[in-house]
Amino acid sequence: xxxxxxxxxxxxxxxxxxxxxxxxxxxxxxxxxxxxxxxxxxxxxxxxxxxxxxxxxxxxxxxxxxxxxxxxxxxxxxxxxxxxxxxxxxxxxxxxxxxxxxxxxxxxxxxxxxxxxxxxxxxxxxxxxxxxxxxxxxxxxxxxxxxxxxxxxxxxxxxxxxxxxxxxxxxxxxxxxxxxxxxxxxxxxxxxxxxx
Amino acid sequence: xxxxxxxxxxxxxxxxxxxxxxxxxxxxxxxxxxxxxxxxxxxxxxxxxxxxxxxxxxxxxxxxxxxxxxxxxxxxxxxxxxxxxxxxxxxxxxxxxxxxxxxxxxxxxxxxxxxxxxxxxxxxxxxxxxxxxxxxxxxxxxxxxxxxxxxxxxxxxxxxxxxxxxxxxxxxxxxxxxxxxxxxxxxxxxxxxxxx
DNA sequence: AAAACAATAGACTGACTGGTCTACTTTAAG
DNA sequence: CTTAAAGTAGACCAGTCAGTCTATTGTTTT
Numbered sequence: 001x002x003x004x005x006x007x008x009x010x011x012x013x014x015x016x017x018x019x020x021x022x023x024x025x026x027x028x029x030x031x032x033x034x035x036x037x038x039x040x041x042x043x044x045x046x047x048x049x050x051x052x053x054x055x056x057x058x059x060x061x062x063x064x065x066x067x068x069x070x071x072x073x074x075x076x077x078x079x080x081x082x083x084x085x086x087x088x089x090x091x092x093x094x095x096x097x098x099x100x101x102x103x104x105x106x107x108x109x110x111x112x113x114x115x116x117x118x119x120x121x122x123x124x125x126x127x128x129x130x131x132x133x134x135x136x137x138x139x140x141x142x143x144x145x146x147x148x149x150x151x152x153x154x155x156x157x158x159x160x161x162x163x164x165x166x167x168x169x170x171x172x173x174x175x176x177x178x179x180x181x182x183x184x185x186x187x188x189x190x191x192x193x194x195x196x
Numbered sequence: 197x198x199x200x201x202x203x204x205x206x207x208x209x210x211x212x213x214x215x216x217x218x219x220x221x222x223x224x225x226x227x228x229x230x231x232x233x234x235x236x237x238x239x240x241x242x243x244x245x246x247x248x249x250x251x252x253x254x255x256x257x258x259x260x261x262x263x264x265x266x267x268x269x270x271x272x273x274x275x276x277x278x279x280x281x282x283x284x285x286x287x288x289x290x291x292x293x294x295x296x297x298x299x300x301x302x303x304x305x306x307x308x309x310x311x312x313x314x315x316x317x318x319x320x321x322x323x324x325x326x327x328x329x330x331x332x333x334x335x336x337x338x339x340x341x342x343x344x345x346x347x348x349x350x351x352x353x354x355x356x357x358x359x360x361x362x363x364x365x366x367x368x369x370x371x372x373x374x375x376x377x378x379x380x381x382x383x384x385x386x387x388x389x390x391x392x
Numbered sequence: 393a394a395a396a397c398a399a400t401a402g403a404c405t406g407a408c409t410g411g412t413c414t415a416c417t418t419t420a421a422g
Numbered sequence: 423c424t425t426a427a428a429g430t431a432g433a434c435c436a437g438t439c440a441g442t443c444t445a446t447t448g449t450t451t452t
Contacts (some may be wrong), residue, residue, distance in 0.1 A: 006399080022307055024220040028440065038401045043401095049440060098425085099311040106365060110306035113216055113368040114296040124369045136290075150385060155378040158366070162375050166362025169302060170354070172309040173320045179358050182351040189346055190387050202429080224410060234431045235411085241429095246412065 007045045009035040061126045072137045079141035101176045102168045131157045148195035203241045222259040230392045257322045264289045275337035295371045302361045327353040344391035
C-alpha cells in the first residue's frame with residue numbers, strides 16, 4: 001500500500017516545482033506532466049493537494065536532517081568549524097540554484113503560515129528540530145570553551161536559524177550571496193566568541 | 197487620469213489581502229469584492245495583475261518609509277534607542293495581526309523573487325532603501341560612541357535587516373514574537389556594543 | 393482459475409482564474 | 423448645448439484549478 005516508485009516520483013517532482021515556484025503557483029497537472037504520471041495515480045496516493053504538500057515537506061525534512069546530522073554532529077570536527085561548513089554548504093547551494101530556490105521550508109513558512117494551520121504546525125516542527133541540532137552543536141562549542149553563551153543555547157540557536165533564513169531571503173531578492181556572507185562574518189566576529 | 201479614490205481603495209484592499217494570503221492566492225475578483233469596485237474600473241487603472249501588484253508594493257514602500265524616517269531619523273532620540281523603538285513597533289504589529297501577516301515586502305520577496313524579475317527588482321529596491329536608513333542610524337550611533345562598527349555600516353545594516361526579516365518569518369510559523377525578542381536581545385547584547 | 397485488491401489511465405466536472413468586451417454614466421472642454 | 427474623454431458597470435471568454443469518475447491493467451491471495 002505504501003512505498004512506491006510512483007509516489008516517490010510525484011514527491012520529488014513536487015518538491016522541485018514547489019521550491020522554484022511556491023505551493024500555490026504549482027498546479028497538480030504541472031507535477032503530473034513533469035514526471036509523466038496520470039492523475040488517477042496522484043489521487044491514489046494522496047487524498048488532496050494539501051496531503052501531497054505535507055508529504056513533500058516531510059520528505060524534505062527527513063533528507064535535510066540527514067545532511068544536518070552529518071555536518072553539525074561530526075565529533076571529529078570542532079563545533080564552530082561544523083557551523084562554518086554548514087554555512088558554506090548553504091552558500092554553495094544558493095549558487096547552484098542561481099539564487100532562485102533558497103530554503104523550501106522557509107519559503108513555505110512564509111507562504112502558508114497565514115493560510116493553513118496544518119501547514120504551519122508541520123513547518124514549525126521542522127524548524128524546531130533544526131534548532132535542536134544547533135543547540136547541540138552550540139553546547140559542544142561552549143563545553144570546549146570556544147564560545148560563551150550569554151543567553152540560553154535555545155535563544156542563540158533561534159538567533160542563528162532566523163538570521164540565516166533571513167539572509168537566504170535577502171539573497172534571493174538580491175541575487176547574490178552577499179547577505180549570507182555578512183551574516184556569517186558578524187556572527188563569528190561578535191556573537192560566537194569566547195568569554196571576554 | 198491619475199489619483200483617484202477608487203484606485204486607492206483597490207490598492208488598499210489589495211495590500212490587505214496580499215499581506216494575508218500572498219500574491220498568487222489573492223484573486224482580482226476577491227479584491228474587487230472586498231472594496232465593491234467593478235472589474236471595469238480595475239482594468240481602467242491597472243493594465244494587469246502584475247501592474248497592480250507593483251502599485252501595491254510602491255504604495256506600501258512609501259508609507260512604510262515614512263514611519264521608518266519618523267523612527268530611525270529622530271535626532272532627539274539616541275540612535276540605539278531609535279532602533280529599539282523600531283523593533284518594538286514591529287513586535288507590536290506582529291501581535292496586532294495575530295502573527296499572521298508579517299512583512300509584506302518580505303512575504304513577496306520570498307514568493308515572487310524566483311517567479312518574476314520585475315517583482316524581484318522592485319522588492320530589492322525597497323530593501324536597499326531600508327538598509328540605507330539603517331546605515332544612517334548606525335553611523336549616528338558610531339559617531340556618538342555608542343557602538344563600534346567592526347565591519348562596514350552597510351554590512352551591519354544588512355545583518356540587522358536580514359536577521360529581523362528572518363525573525364518575522366519564524367514568528368509567523370511559531371505564532372509567537374519570541375524569535376523577534378531573541379534576535380533583539382542578542383543583537384544589543386553582542387553586536388551593537390562599544391569598542392572593548 | 394477466480395476473486396480481491398492495488399495501481400494506472402485519462403476523460404470529465406464545476407468553480408474560479410486573469411483578462412476582454414461593450415454599454416452606460418459622469419465630468420470637462422469648446 | 424454638444425462632444426469627447428474619463429470612469430463605472432458587469433456580462434462574458436478561454437484557460438486552468440483541484441478534484442471525481444469509470445474503466446482497465448497488474449498482482450496477490452484463495
